[in-house]
Structures are given as C-alpha cells and as structure tokens.
Amino acid sequence: MLTAETDLVPLKAEIAKNHDRAVARLQDWIRRPSIAAENLGFPDGANHLITLLQEVGFQHAELIDTTGKPGVFATLDAGAPKTLGIYFMYDVKQFDPAEWKVAPPLEARIVDRDGLGKVMIGRGSSNQKGPQAAFLAALDAFRTLNRKLPVNLVLVAEGEEEIGSPNIRQIVYRPHVQAALAQTIGVMMPSGTQGVDGSVTVYLGAKGVIEVELTADGQTWGRGPMRDTHSSYKAMVDSPLWHLVQGLSTLVTADGNTPLIDGLFENVRPLTEGEKVQIAIAARKITERQYQVVTGATKWIDDLPFQAALERLVSQPTVNIEGIHGGYTGPGGKTILPHRASAKLDLRLVPNQTAEEVLGKLKAHLVRRGYGDIEVNFTGGYNPTASSADAAIFKAQIAVLKQRGIDPVLWPRVAGSYPGFAFTEPPLSLPAGHYGLGHGGGAHAPDEYYLIESSNPKISGFDGAAASFAEYLYELAK
Amino acid sequence: MLTAETDLVPLKAEIAKNHDRAVARLQDWIRRPSIAAENLGFPDGANHLITLLQEVGFQHAELIDTTGKPGVFATLDAGAPKTLGIYFMYDVKQFDPAEWKVAPPLEARIVDRDGLGKVMIGRGSSNQKGPQAAFLAALDAFRTLNRKLPVNLVLVAEGEEEIGSPNIRQIVYRPHVQAALAQTIGVMMPSGTQGVDGSVTVYLGAKGVIEVELTADGQTWGRGPMRDTHSSYKAMVDSPLWHLVQGLSTLVTADGNTPLIDGLFENVRPLTEGEKVQIAIAARKITERQYQVVTGATKWIDDLPFQAALERLVSQPTVNIEGIHGGYTGPGGKTILPHRASAKLDLRLVPNQTAEEVLGKLKAHLVRRGYGDIEVNFTGGYNPTASSADAAIFKAQIAVLKQRGIDPVLWPRVAGSYPGFAFTEPPLSLPAGHYGLGHGGGAHAPDEYYLIESSNPKISGFDGAAASFAEYLYELAK
Structure with missing residues (x-):
C-alpha cells in the first residue's frame, strides 16, 4: 500500500524535476486571460482548462454550458476509497495595463523581490492560477511517476468568479455534477495561504457579497x-x-464605515465566543505590519487596536463603493449639470445574512428615503460560506501544517468572498475551504504576484506549494 | 453727416452681399479651436483673431501676454466722439466628438432644423464665435462700403473664458489697455440673445462663479x-x-438644491422689488416651454411654478457637481477599495458674494466638518457682474429693439457667468453687458448651433444679427 512516507520523497523530487515545465504552464495560462466582465477569452479559457486537467491525469473533463460563461467538470478516479471535491476558477479580474509598474499584466515575467525571492508578476498569478497551477503540478508528479493518487478527485470550475458567480448553481447542480460532488468529503480550492512571515491561515468560511450598480438618471x-x-x-x-x-x-454613517441600510443588521450573527478566541489567538500569531502591507493602510477604522480591527474585519457587513462616475471628468472644468451618474458598490455579507435579503433591503431603503428612482442593477453575488473546523478537509490541513512545524491561524471567515455557498448550503451541505502553502499578493490590484522561488525558508515557493498539496492528499486518505 | 437712416439700407445690402464670405470666415474659425483646459490652439487662436480684426478694419491689434493664455487688444479709431468697449473670447469649451449626433464638432456643417432654418453645428458656434463673427461681418460691411463707423471701438479678448478667466486682469488692467477702456461708454459682448420665439433678453449682469476640484486621497x-x-x-x-x-x-440639502456651506448666504442680497418686477414681467413674455427646451428638464426644483423658478434662477447661489470620478468605472464590477476620488464643482455667486469669500467659506466648511484633508483645487472664477439699465449701452439696445418692434425682456442677471466684473468693478467701473439679435443653443453641450438662415421671421439669422450690430452702433452714436 502506498503511503506518504514512502512516496513523498520521490514526489518532491519529481515536482522539482518538472519545475520548469510547470512554471511555463502557469505563464502560458496567465497569457490566456478570461475576463467575464469584458467577455474576453470565452469559451477558450474553459477549453484550455480542460486540456490542462487532461494533461495531469483527469480521465474525464467536460465543458458545462450555462446561460453565462461555461464551467468545467472533471473527475480523476484513482480507485481510492475517498473522494475530494476541488473548486477552480479559470477567470481573472480586469486590469488596466497602465497601472502595472513592475511588469505588464499578461507577460507573466519572473522578477526578483527583496525578502521573498523570485515572483511571477501577472493578472491571475495569485488569484487563482498560481495556486491552481501548483496543485496541477502535484497531480502531474503523481502521473509522471506513475503513482496513483491517494484520493479520487471531482473538480468543478467556473469562469465567472470575478463577476460574482451568477451562474455557479447551473454548474454545481447539474445532476451528474451534483451527484459526483455528493460523494466527496468536502470541497477545496487551491490557494496560497502563507503570509509574508510564513504563517498560514485556515479560513473556515467566507463572507457573502452582492455587487450592484446604482444609476441616477434624469429620465x-x-x-x-x-x-x-x-x-x-x-x-x-x-x-x-x-x-x-x-x-x-x-x-453609511458619516465616517463611511457602518452600514445604515434599514434593517441590514437584523440577521447579522455576532461573533461567537469561539470565534472571538480564534481571532484573539490569531492576533498574536500574525502581525499588524502584515495587514498594513496587504491593505496599504496605516490606520484602522476608528483607530482601533489591531485585534479589535480584526474582529471588525471578520464580523461586520460592509457597503463599499468600488467606483463612481458622472459628468465631466477630463482636464480642467466644464460647467455642465450632468443628467446621469452611477456608482458600483459591493456589499459583504456575514452569517446569517443572505444575498437576496440584502439586495431587497438596499432597494427598500432607497425607496423609503426618496431614492426609489435610482436604478439598482444587481450584477452578481451570493450568500456567506461557513464550515466547521471539525470537517476532515480542515483537520487534514491542520495535521499537514503541524507536521511541517506550522501552527496555523484558524480564522472564522475570510473577509473576501468566494462562492463556497454552492457547496456548503443544501442540497450538498459539504464543508468547503481553501488550502495550500505558498504566497501571493495583489489580487485585483496592479502587479499581482505569486512566489515561484522562495528566498525565505519559512515561505514555500511554487514547488513547496505543489508538495503541500501532495501531502494533503495523503493526509486526507488516512 | 452720416445717419442710420441713410446708411442702414446699403449696409444691410452689403452684409447680404458679403454673406458667403462671412459665413465661411465663421466656419474657418470654428475649425481652429482654442481650448485652454486642453492647452490646444495657443497662441494660434489669438493670432488668428488678430488677423480677423485687422481684416475688418481695426488699425491696431496686438497680442497681450499673460501668465496663462494670451489675450488680444485692438482699437478701431473712426474719429467718432464716442468709443464702445467690446469683449471677445476666442476660446471654446471642450467637447467629446462621440457625443455629437447631428454633425462633428469641428466641421461647422450647416444643416436644416425644423422651425428655425439653416443652422451651423459646431463647438463655439453659439458660444461665442457665431455672434462675434456676425459683429465682425457688420464691421466688414462698413469697411467694404468705405463708411466710417459711428463710434470708435476698443476691443479686448481672452482665451481662457471657459476655464474661469484666471488671467483676465492681466489683459484688462495692462496700463495702455485699461487707459483705452477707461475712454469707453461701456463694454459689450456680442451674443445671440433671441429665444426660439424671437424674444430678446437684456441681461443687466451675471452671476459670478468659482470652479474647484475636490480630491480625497488616502495619502x-x-x-x-x-x-x-x-x-x-x-x-x-x-x-x-x-x-x-x-x-x-x-x-447641500438632501434634495441637492440649497447650499449648506457655512455662512454662504451671509452676503447674498435678496432680489430687490425692482428685480422681482423685472422677473414678473419677463415671466409673461417668455414661455416655460422655452426654458424646458434649453434646460432639458420638464420640472423645476420643488415643482415651483415658472415665475418662482425664474426668481430662484436669478437670485440663488448654487453648488453644482460638474463631474465625479473614483475607483473602477469600466464594465462589470471590480471589488476594490479605491484610494482616491475627486469631484469637479462649480459654485455660482450672486451679489454681494465674492469669489474669494466663497472659496474661503467652502474650505472652512470642509475643515469644520472633518473634511479638511480634502484638497480643494481652485481652477478659476470671479465675482458677479452688475450694471444699471440706465447705462447708455443698455438704453441703446432697448431703443434698437423697440424700433424693430421687439419689446425686450429686462433680466437682472444671467444665471451663467462671464468675467464682466473686470469692467464693472473698480478701477474701470464701466457698465457691461451682452447684445445682439440672432439665436444659438447648446453652449457647452453636444451639437451646439448658431442660426445662419432663419425660416422664422421673428428670429434673425446671421445677416440679421450683423445688421442689429450696425443699428446698435448708430444708436450709440446719437
């Protein structure tokens, strides 16, 4: 019988041997962007992913049509007793090349970064092609070594994650896809979970989100x-x-920080004592500086101390303006009274809010305050995701990390959003979360990057990330 | 001795004879835009105006350097007892060609318009090259007939009217320019003052304005x-x-209509009884439909009846957002928290507010309310303009119009702004205003137009406008 102990040494060697090919595969992937908001790269991105999955050993991989962009469904049957669900996204966030200072967004150039090592700059490098490519590299090592995977895989991917996954139900609940997922122990999305200090965070859930565009128009x-x-x-x-x-x-309040939408807090579940303890422990393991680096901010709302700011991050629903536009915005002034203006908003949701509820409350609030004419165009979103730390997919993560000498930070929920709800809510009611060593940054921002060769022994590079997935699959099989 | 009676018939014939050349001159002028906000067409616009002025009989025309765009100073000495001041602008408002539906902004195409006749579409056609070209056509007719003008002319022009005339003082108060202006009976700006029903409005002043850009930035x-x-x-x-x-x-108030800047109304002079009477008379001469057409609105603030809305138009200072921009404004959404946003505002001022006072109050208000970090970039502006209807430049207008059978609307002040303050305030303390038959529309908007050949006997076309200037010069000489 195969075991991690006997297999991991040759697997890691194989990952290293395949390094150049795997990195080239990631670069090639970054050079093929799929951006749903711009209708760019469809169905090419889905077809390319199918090719990648077939290359690394998936016996079945098919395109799943939706009323939006297509999804992908794939299975890798290793004849193992357990099956793991995998969630991929093949789309990336929009970008403005003019804002990229280090390297162009689609070149996937590898550059040196002080304190980190060699990083790949590119849109999607961190969110989410880099970690996904590291996962594929792990599978590829099994294949090239002619080793069977310790668990079977059922993979679903979508191409509309960055526009709020409006059609993910059409992929996940397609009868044969849902039936396959129902056989899994849970769903994992590959991710670079290490901070710049090497620490790892295990997210037990995610906020929900709705994105809306509000337009006021004279007509x-x-x-x-x-x-x-x-x-x-x-x-x-x-x-x-x-x-x-x-x-x-x-x-929102005058300081812009607390939602004032009528009734918005009705279903907001306060942090449990257990969650507060998780955050308190986390606040001692992670550094404020780390958060200052990723947020680009030096102060927190209300000048809160770090731990209180983290509690706010985890527990509070938000109303954010992504962008606003109206009238004349060119050089100098132009004395016009514009007839139209609009703002793009995202609202993050916490348990037990739902996307439908919050959208309804936003609309009702505007009507009640005399702004019922303002058009509210819902462009995407979904409910929060929550899983228990007791689920096998989390216990295996924690076990692997502890074997590596990493004491992970357990985090009640990521403040960002991903459509885990499709797995965690009925009918599937599966645990779902992220996993993976490795490090990236700049998601949705210019000069997004993913660490390829680490100069810091505490942080895994691309090969270390791939190895962490191999270890995880063995741990899950136990 | 020359008189209007003996001269006007041949002058009008000469204007008609020169029509094609004068219209071609206007078209050529429109095709040479000067736009200060975009640093386009300088000093070419000033030099071209000097050529135009020399062509129609100004003996002296010179470029006046400023720290911004150059002005023009010109004199036409007819050996007459009286001298009239003339104010020109040679710059035009910015434009976005994509918004022009009828014809491109710089083609100066002549098209048919129902109920009006042939109109010239082009940026600056109405504001202000069209009326100014009609004035030049009048002067040209005197020249080609070898007739002396009934009055001497002192002309000043600027190329920064559309950015708030930041340097007009450097032109008007240049010693030899100021000395020449001091000899005039007042300053007139050629304008197409007729409405679509042929009515004429005599504006006795103008609101002041400041333009500012407000920027909030994390840094x-x-x-x-x-x-x-x-x-x-x-x-x-x-x-x-x-x-x-x-x-x-x-x-502003929640309805967006009444300024709430601390102390802003301190120096606002309410309408005098005389001004209210002027407006009441005006409200019977002009039509609500006319205002609906030019504003593109069907209702007035607070659903006010027309006369009350007109009182508001004349009497109230305003805070308007010309444009706002921040964050992501492309297709779909982008879940970013933007670090910077800005809004362009214009504030219209009424007597006895001053530009300096209002700018100071805006800044103080923001500081007092906790927005002192918001950068307030003042891009231009000036004080309100006010003259008495008893001034010769207005009495002559009214006399000419009444001879034409037009009972003009006397209007306390135009709700828009022009830098008449440079003439009406000390040291010059001259009356200043607009004059001219003819009709145009769409100032600052797409498809701006000026009427060239009128199909409506109540409205003057280009030649009628030119004739109205000739009549005016004779009337002034009386």
Missing part, C-alpha cells in the same frame, strides 16, 4: 435634465448627480 | 489605503471615496 427620475445641460440652470433644475451622492450618503 | 488623509486595495478590507479600513461622498453631501 428615470422624471426630474433634472434629460441630457447634460449648462450648469447655470442648477438654480432651477434638480441634479441627478447630487441625487446619487445624497442617496449614497444615506447608506 | 493626504492619512487614513484608508494609499493605493487601491481589495474591497474586503473595507471592514477595517476607511474609504477615501466614501469620505468624498460624505463630505460632498454636507455641502
């Missing part, structure tokens, strides 16, 4: 100009742009 | 991210974009 409002007009008429004509600004201003 | 604020970060951190990090929105929201 819809029936007030203000129907087209941009001269600004002198402001003295007798209403302004849709002011209407939007004043409508927005009612959504 | 300046010392809070929030220093670069765009992932929106999930909103739960622990402040948002410069929310800070801007909430700061803006304190500047």
Whole structure:
C-alpha cells in the first residue's frame, strides 16, 4: 500500500524535476486571460482548462454550458476509497495595463523581490492560477511517476468568479455534477495561504457579497435634465448627480464605515465566543505590519487596536463603493449639470445574512428615503460560506501544517468572498475551504504576484506549494 | 453727416452681399479651436483673431501676454466722439466628438432644423464665435462700403473664458489697455440673445462663479489605503471615496438644491422689488416651454411654478457637481477599495458674494466638518457682474429693439457667468453687458448651433444679427 512516507520523497523530487515545465504552464495560462466582465477569452479559457486537467491525469473533463460563461467538470478516479471535491476558477479580474509598474499584466515575467525571492508578476498569478497551477503540478508528479493518487478527485470550475458567480448553481447542480460532488468529503480550492512571515491561515468560511450598480438618471427620475445641460440652470433644475451622492450618503454613517441600510443588521450573527478566541489567538500569531502591507493602510477604522480591527474585519457587513462616475471628468472644468451618474458598490455579507435579503433591503431603503428612482442593477453575488473546523478537509490541513512545524491561524471567515455557498448550503451541505502553502499578493490590484522561488525558508515557493498539496492528499486518505 | 437712416439700407445690402464670405470666415474659425483646459490652439487662436480684426478694419491689434493664455487688444479709431468697449473670447469649451449626433464638432456643417432654418453645428458656434463673427461681418460691411463707423471701438479678448478667466486682469488692467477702456461708454459682448420665439433678453449682469476640484486621497488623509486595495478590507479600513461622498453631501440639502456651506448666504442680497418686477414681467413674455427646451428638464426644483423658478434662477447661489470620478468605472464590477476620488464643482455667486469669500467659506466648511484633508483645487472664477439699465449701452439696445418692434425682456442677471466684473468693478467701473439679435443653443453641450438662415421671421439669422450690430452702433452714436 502506498503511503506518504514512502512516496513523498520521490514526489518532491519529481515536482522539482518538472519545475520548469510547470512554471511555463502557469505563464502560458496567465497569457490566456478570461475576463467575464469584458467577455474576453470565452469559451477558450474553459477549453484550455480542460486540456490542462487532461494533461495531469483527469480521465474525464467536460465543458458545462450555462446561460453565462461555461464551467468545467472533471473527475480523476484513482480507485481510492475517498473522494475530494476541488473548486477552480479559470477567470481573472480586469486590469488596466497602465497601472502595472513592475511588469505588464499578461507577460507573466519572473522578477526578483527583496525578502521573498523570485515572483511571477501577472493578472491571475495569485488569484487563482498560481495556486491552481501548483496543485496541477502535484497531480502531474503523481502521473509522471506513475503513482496513483491517494484520493479520487471531482473538480468543478467556473469562469465567472470575478463577476460574482451568477451562474455557479447551473454548474454545481447539474445532476451528474451534483451527484459526483455528493460523494466527496468536502470541497477545496487551491490557494496560497502563507503570509509574508510564513504563517498560514485556515479560513473556515467566507463572507457573502452582492455587487450592484446604482444609476441616477434624469429620465428615470422624471426630474433634472434629460441630457447634460449648462450648469447655470442648477438654480432651477434638480441634479441627478447630487441625487446619487445624497442617496449614497444615506447608506453609511458619516465616517463611511457602518452600514445604515434599514434593517441590514437584523440577521447579522455576532461573533461567537469561539470565534472571538480564534481571532484573539490569531492576533498574536500574525502581525499588524502584515495587514498594513496587504491593505496599504496605516490606520484602522476608528483607530482601533489591531485585534479589535480584526474582529471588525471578520464580523461586520460592509457597503463599499468600488467606483463612481458622472459628468465631466477630463482636464480642467466644464460647467455642465450632468443628467446621469452611477456608482458600483459591493456589499459583504456575514452569517446569517443572505444575498437576496440584502439586495431587497438596499432597494427598500432607497425607496423609503426618496431614492426609489435610482436604478439598482444587481450584477452578481451570493450568500456567506461557513464550515466547521471539525470537517476532515480542515483537520487534514491542520495535521499537514503541524507536521511541517506550522501552527496555523484558524480564522472564522475570510473577509473576501468566494462562492463556497454552492457547496456548503443544501442540497450538498459539504464543508468547503481553501488550502495550500505558498504566497501571493495583489489580487485585483496592479502587479499581482505569486512566489515561484522562495528566498525565505519559512515561505514555500511554487514547488513547496505543489508538495503541500501532495501531502494533503495523503493526509486526507488516512 | 452720416445717419442710420441713410446708411442702414446699403449696409444691410452689403452684409447680404458679403454673406458667403462671412459665413465661411465663421466656419474657418470654428475649425481652429482654442481650448485652454486642453492647452490646444495657443497662441494660434489669438493670432488668428488678430488677423480677423485687422481684416475688418481695426488699425491696431496686438497680442497681450499673460501668465496663462494670451489675450488680444485692438482699437478701431473712426474719429467718432464716442468709443464702445467690446469683449471677445476666442476660446471654446471642450467637447467629446462621440457625443455629437447631428454633425462633428469641428466641421461647422450647416444643416436644416425644423422651425428655425439653416443652422451651423459646431463647438463655439453659439458660444461665442457665431455672434462675434456676425459683429465682425457688420464691421466688414462698413469697411467694404468705405463708411466710417459711428463710434470708435476698443476691443479686448481672452482665451481662457471657459476655464474661469484666471488671467483676465492681466489683459484688462495692462496700463495702455485699461487707459483705452477707461475712454469707453461701456463694454459689450456680442451674443445671440433671441429665444426660439424671437424674444430678446437684456441681461443687466451675471452671476459670478468659482470652479474647484475636490480630491480625497488616502495619502493626504492619512487614513484608508494609499493605493487601491481589495474591497474586503473595507471592514477595517476607511474609504477615501466614501469620505468624498460624505463630505460632498454636507455641502447641500438632501434634495441637492440649497447650499449648506457655512455662512454662504451671509452676503447674498435678496432680489430687490425692482428685480422681482423685472422677473414678473419677463415671466409673461417668455414661455416655460422655452426654458424646458434649453434646460432639458420638464420640472423645476420643488415643482415651483415658472415665475418662482425664474426668481430662484436669478437670485440663488448654487453648488453644482460638474463631474465625479473614483475607483473602477469600466464594465462589470471590480471589488476594490479605491484610494482616491475627486469631484469637479462649480459654485455660482450672486451679489454681494465674492469669489474669494466663497472659496474661503467652502474650505472652512470642509475643515469644520472633518473634511479638511480634502484638497480643494481652485481652477478659476470671479465675482458677479452688475450694471444699471440706465447705462447708455443698455438704453441703446432697448431703443434698437423697440424700433424693430421687439419689446425686450429686462433680466437682472444671467444665471451663467462671464468675467464682466473686470469692467464693472473698480478701477474701470464701466457698465457691461451682452447684445445682439440672432439665436444659438447648446453652449457647452453636444451639437451646439448658431442660426445662419432663419425660416422664422421673428428670429434673425446671421445677416440679421450683423445688421442689429450696425443699428446698435448708430444708436450709440446719437
């Protein structure tokens, strides 16, 4: 019988041997962006992923059509007693090449970074192609060594994660896909979970999210100009742009930090004592500096001390403005009264809020405050995700990490969002979470990167990340 | 001795004879845009105006350097007892060609418009090259007929009217320019003052204006991210974009219509009884439909009846958002927390507010409300303009119009702004205003137009506008 002890040494050697090919595969993947918001790279991205999965040993891989962008369903039958679910995304976030200072977003250039080693710069390098490519590299090592995987795999992937996974149900609940997932012990998404200090965080859930675009328009409002007009008429004509600004201003407190949407906190479950303990322990393991680096901020809301800021991060629903636009924004001024303006918002949800509930409350709030004319265009989103630390997919993570001498940070839920709800909610009711050594940064931002060759023994590079997946599969099989 | 009676018939014939050349001159002028906000067409625009002025009989025309864009100073000595001041602008407002539906902004195409006749579409056609070209056509007719003008002319022009005339003092108060202006009976700016019903409005003043750009930035604020970060951190990090929105929201009432800047109304002079009477008379001469057409609005603030809306238009200072921009504004969503956002505002001023006072009050208000970090970049502006209807430049207008059978609307002040303050305030203390038959529309908006050949006997086309200037010069000489 195969065991981790006998297999891991040759597997790690094989991962190292295959390093150049695996890194080239990641670079090639980054050079093929799929961006749902821009309708770019479809169905190419799904087809390319199918090829990648077939290359590393999936016997079955098929495209799953949806009313949006296609998903992918694949299985790798190793004849093992247990089956692990895997969730991939093949799409990436939009980018503006002009903002990338270190290297262009689609070149996948490898550069030196002080204190880290060699990193690959590229859109999707960290979120999520890099960690996913490391996972594929682990599978590839099994294949090239002609070793069977310790667990079977059922993989689902989508191409609309970055627009809020509007159609993930059409993939996950396709009868044969759902039936296959129902046989799994849980669903894991490959991720680079190490901080710049090497620490690892195990996320037991994620916030939900809704994304909406709010538009105020003279035509819809029936007030203000129907087209941009001269600004002198402001003295007798209403302004849709002011209407939007004043409508927005009612959504949060004056400091911009606490939602004021009517009833929004009704179903917000406060942190449990257990979650508070997890955060308190976490606050001693991670550093404030680490959070300052990733957030780009030096102070927290209300000048909170670090632990209190972390509690806020985990527990609070948010209303964020992603972007706002209206009227003249070119050089100098232009004395117009604009007829239209819009703002893109994301609202993060915590248990036990639901996406449907929050969207309804946002709309009702605007109506009640006299902003019912403001169009609320829901562009995507879903419920929060929550799993228990007792689930096998988490216990195996913690065991592997402890064998590596890493005492992981248990974290109640990531403040970001991923559509784990599709797995954790009925009918599947599976545990779901992220896993993987390795490190990346700059998700959704310019100069996104993923660590390829680490100069810091505490942080895994690409091969170390791949090895961590191999170890995990063995641990799960125990 | 020359008189209007003997001269006007041949002058009008000469204007008609020169029509094609004068219209071609206007088209050529529109095709040479000068846009200060975009640093486009300088000093070419000033030099071209000098050529135009020399062509129509100005003996002296010179470029006046400023620390911004150059001005023009020109004189036409007709040996007459009286001298009229003329104010020109040679710059035009910015434009976005994509928004122009009828014809491109720089083609100066002449098209048919129902109910009006042939109009020229082009940026600056109405504001202000069209009326100015009609004035030049009048002067040209005197020249080609070898007739002396009934009055001498002193002309000043600037190329920064559309950015708030930041350097007009450097032109008007240049010693030899100021000395020449001091000899005039007042200053007139050629304008197409007729409405679509043929009515004429005589504006006795103008609102002042300041234009500012407000920018909230994590760096300046010392809070929030220093670069765009992932929106999930909103739960622990402040948002410069929310800070801007909430700061803006304190500047006006919830309906967006009444300024709430601390102390802003301290020096606002309410309408005098005389001004209210002027407006009441005006409200009977002009139509609500006319204002609906030019504003593109169907309702007025607070659903005010027309006369009350007009009182508001004349009497109220305003805070308008010309444009706002921050974060991600492309297709779909992008879950970022932006580090920076800005809004362009214009504030219109009424007597006895001053530009300096209002700018200071805006800044103090933001500081007092906790938004002192928001950068206030003053990009231009000036005080209100006010003249008495008893001044010769207005009495002559009214006389000419009445001879034409037009009973003009006397209007206390235009709700828009022009830098008449440079003439009406000390040291010059001259009356200043606009004049001219003819009609245009779409100032600062797409598809700006000026009427060239009128199909409506009540509205003057280009030649009629030119003739109205000739009549005016004769009337002034009386």
